[in-house]
Amino acid sequence: MFKVFAKGFLGLAVALVMNLPTMSAAQDASNDTLISVENPWARASIGMSRPGGAYLTIRNDGKDTVSLVGLRAEISGMASVHETRTNSDGVSSMTPAEDIAIPAGGTVALEPGGYHAMLMQLQSPLVEGETFPLTLLFSDGTELEVNVPILGVGARGPEG
Amino acid sequence: MKMVRIALWSMVAVAVVIVATLWMTERDQGPVAARLAPEGEGFSADFELTDHNGMVQTEEDFRGRWMLVFFGFTNCPDVCPMGLATIAQVMDDLGSQSAGVQPLFITVDPERDTPSVLAEYIPQFGPGILGLSGSSEQIERTAKSFNIYYQKVDDASAPENYSVGHTSSFLLFDPQGEFVRIYEYDQDPARIVSDLRDRIGA
Numbered sequence: 159m160f161k162v163f164a165k166g167f168l169g170l171a172v173a174l175v176m177n178l179p180t181m182s183a184a185q186d187a188s189n190d191t192l193i194s195v196e197n198p199w200a201r202a203s204i205g206m207s208r209p210g211g212a213y214l215t216i217r218n219d220g221k222d223t224v225s226l227v228g229l230r231a232e233i234s235g236m237a238s239v240h241e242t243r244t245n246s247d248g249v250s251s252m253t254p255a256e257d258i259a260i261p262a263g264g265t266v267a268l269e270p271g272g273y274h275a276m277l278m279q280l281q282s283p284l285v286e287g288e289t290f291p292l293t294l295l296f297s298d299g300t301e302l303e304v305n306v307p308i309l310g311v312g313a314r315g316p317e318g
Numbered sequence: 319m320k321m322v323r324i325a326l327w328s329m330v331a332v333a334v335v336i337v338a339t340l341w342m343t344e345r346d347q348g349p350v351a352a353r354l355a356p357e358g359e360g361f362s363a364d365f366e367l368t369d370h371n372g373m374v375q376t377e378e379d380f381r382g383r384w385m386l387v388f389f390g391f392t393n394c395p396d397v398c399p400m401g402l403a404t405i406a407q408v409m410d411d412l413g414s415q416s417a418g419v420q421p422l423f424i425t426v427d428p429e430r431d432t433p434s435v436l437a438e439y440i441p442q443f444g445p446g447i448l449g450l451s452g453s454s455e456q457i458e459r460t461a462k463s464f465n466i467y468y469q470k471v472d473d474a475s476a477p478e479n480y481s482v483g484h485t486s487s488f489l490l491f492d493p494q495g496e497f498v499r500i501y502e503y504d505q506d507p508a509r510i511v512s513d514l515r516d517r518i519g520a
Contacts, residue, residue: 170335201399204438204439204442205438208392208393208395208439208477209393209395209476209477210395211395211396211399235417236475238475240395240396240475242396242397243485244397247467247485248485248486248487248500248502249467249483249484249485250397250475250483250484250486250503251398251469251471251481251483251484252394252397252471252476252481252483252486253471253473254474254475270400270504271396271397271400271503271504272394274395274396276395276396276475276476278475278476278477280335281399293496302323311399311403311442311443312399312402312403312406312443312444313403314400314403314404314407314504314507
């Protein structure tokens with residue numbers, strides 16, 4: 159339902175600029191990415207003083223690996239991907255995530271207990287029932303804007 | 319030459335013993351609650367903290383009810399809201415039996431999570447959940463008595479440049495305040511509900 163497609167921006171630009179004689183080289187450089195996002199959702203925030211969290215699944219239908227390298231959102235003064243890890247003693251901690259590789263034909267989920275979009279410095283509260291735009295930045299230059307529905311504060315997944 | 323070899327091997331042996339000892343000592347100091355099976359060695363809840371209404375609470379105040387205890391902090395964007403959402407769902411699904419269960423959220427970030435901060439945050443997840451805070455010493459003592467772990471972690475991209483790593487499992491105590499078992503914060507609420515129903519009904 160919330161499926162958004164983006165043709166690799168850089169790939170497209172390179173393919174348009176270059177002509178047939180250099181086509182194979184252009185293809186090598188292009189990555190030919192086809193990245194889509196499924197089931198984005200965020201939890202309503204309680205005020206604006208605490209970081210918000212958002213989740214989604216990224217699918218890479220291209221033929222090369224691409225990496226999620228960053229986030230941008232007007233609603234957040236500082237948006238970044240963080241990773242929660244829980245060890246065998248049941249201790250959970252959170253660290254900023256490295257670039258996240260999405261293999262060709264594969265998916266990577268940002269979901270509770272794993273990767274999440276951490277939305278710091280909220281510019282306005284995340285209000286249940288509303289949506290906000292979140293831009294995903296990829297290693298091949300693709301910028302993919304997703305409209306993220308805001309669910310209740312007690313949501314446990316994209317279904318609520 | 320032979321002497322040198324013997325000396326070197328002795329040093330290796332000593333090193334192995336030292337490393338093994340350190341490793342075992344470190345493991346012994348780790349949190350044990352998460353490793354305790356229902357039939358494992360028990361312990362009792364023991365705390366004195368201030369709830370989000372400003373009332374001092376101890377484990378005595380919850381005698382006669384099952385306590386479902388979750389440690390966390392309000393600046394936590396992932397694990398803590400998920401855990402609170404799981405608890406809220408469990409309480410909803412328990413229906414009338416929820417009267418016999420008291421969920422407690424104990425902060426591991428007492429500097430930021432004062433009772434009034436908890437008052438603004440915790441009830442949003444469900445009216446039955448009680449937030450508890452205290453001085454740094456009180457929280458430290460509580461964590462020790464509950465056998466849970468927490469540690470500030472530097473993180474330049476977190477509020478005030480830190481987050482807190484902590485035991486994320488729920489700890490269940492019986493109406494006498496004895497530790498019973500753990501649940502995981504992201505477990506299917508239905509499984510927790512069915513386990514709790516069996517215990518409350520028994």
